[in-house]
Amino acid sequence: MNFYGAILQAKIENKRLLAVLLDPDKLDETSLDKIIEKINTSPATHILVGGSTYCGNSLDVFVLNLKANTNLPVFLFPGNYKQISNEADGILFLSLMSGRNPDYLVEHQIKAVPFLEKSRLEIMPTAYLLIESGAETTVERVSKTRPIARTDVELVCQTAKAGEYLGQQLVYLEAGSGAQQAVPYEMIQAVSQKLTIPLIVGGGIRSKKGIDDAFNAGADMVVIGTAFENDNTFFESC
Ligand code: 1GP
Numbered sequence: 323m324n325f326y327g328a329i330l331q332a333k334i335e336n337k338r339l340l341a342v343l344l345d346p347d348k349l350d351e352t353s354l355d356k357i358i359e360k361i362n363t364s365p366a367t368h369i370l371v372g373g374s375t376y377c378g379n380s381l382d383v384f385v386l387n388l389k390a391n392t393n394l395p396v397f398l399f400p401g402n403y404k405q406i407s408n409e410a411d412g413i414l415f416l417s418l419m420s421g422r423n424p425d426y427l428v429e430h431q432i433k434a435v436p437f438l439e440k441s442r443l444e445i446m447p448t449a450y451l452l453i454e455s456g457a458e459t460t461v462e463r464v465s466k467t468r469p470i471a472r473t474d475v476e477l478v479c480q481t482a483k484a485g486e487y488l489g490q491q492l493v494y495l496e497a498g499s500g501a502q503q504a505v506p507y508e509m510i511q512a513v514s515q516k517l518t519i520p521l522i523v524g525g526g527i528r529s530k531k532g533i534d535d536a537f538n539a540g541a542d543m544v545v546i547g548t549a550f551e552n553d554n555t556f557f558e559s560c
Pocket of ligand 1 (some may be wrong): 344496497498499501502523524525526527545546547548549
């Protein structure tokens with residue numbers, strides 16, 4: 323089965339998928355072995371690799387190291403078209419549909435094609451929606467787009483559904499890495515009820531309760547970045 327097929331199957335079986343986001347920019351390479359070991363013994367089902375600002379040239383080495391030490395699927399979660407490594411299993415091919423900056427709606431995607439054509443990566447088109455979370459986040463600053471208001475559940479639902487109609491395979495509701503406030507429960511609930519495709523939720527989730535809330539609201543996959551970055555024992559309480 324392909325990786326997206328496995329995500330769909332998990333949705334059908336009501337299995338909760340938990341992804342750890344690793345930003346190569348924020349990780350100390352010398353502690354990577356320990357970090358991978360912690361992930362392998364955690365409830366995590368996937369590893370995402372990427373970040374809004376990463377532009378190093380050692381992504382291949384980073385992903386190879388991960389792949390050598392874990393059996394979990396590794397998906398790229400790129401902040402720009404340069405964050406592509408053929409060593410990963412797949413890529414969330416993001417289009418920032420909450421914003422109106424053509425660079426992040428389609429330009430980076432066009433620039434990525436020469437790299438993707440040469441790769442064996444499984445490409446998963448993903449409608450990426452940035453939701454207001456209390457203060458400006460890095461993704462907001464880098465993408466030069468405004469997030470959708472926390473109260474505008476209708477617009478988020480419509481945008482997510484437009485993504486589905488456009489053929490996106492996943493919808494990702496993003497509060498932003500290290501966000502003050504996670505995506506509201508009611509918003510996750512409303513969007514998940516609209517969609518037939520899987521829903522990913524991330525940004526600002528810092529506790530087991532936060533993870534459970536997102537799942538209970540209807541998220542199919544929850545993403546944890548900062549909480550694990552700050553405390554490698556985070557998943558021991560999950
Ligand atoms: C960011 O959704 C991810 O793109 C994870 O966010 O770092 O706040 O967990 P956090």
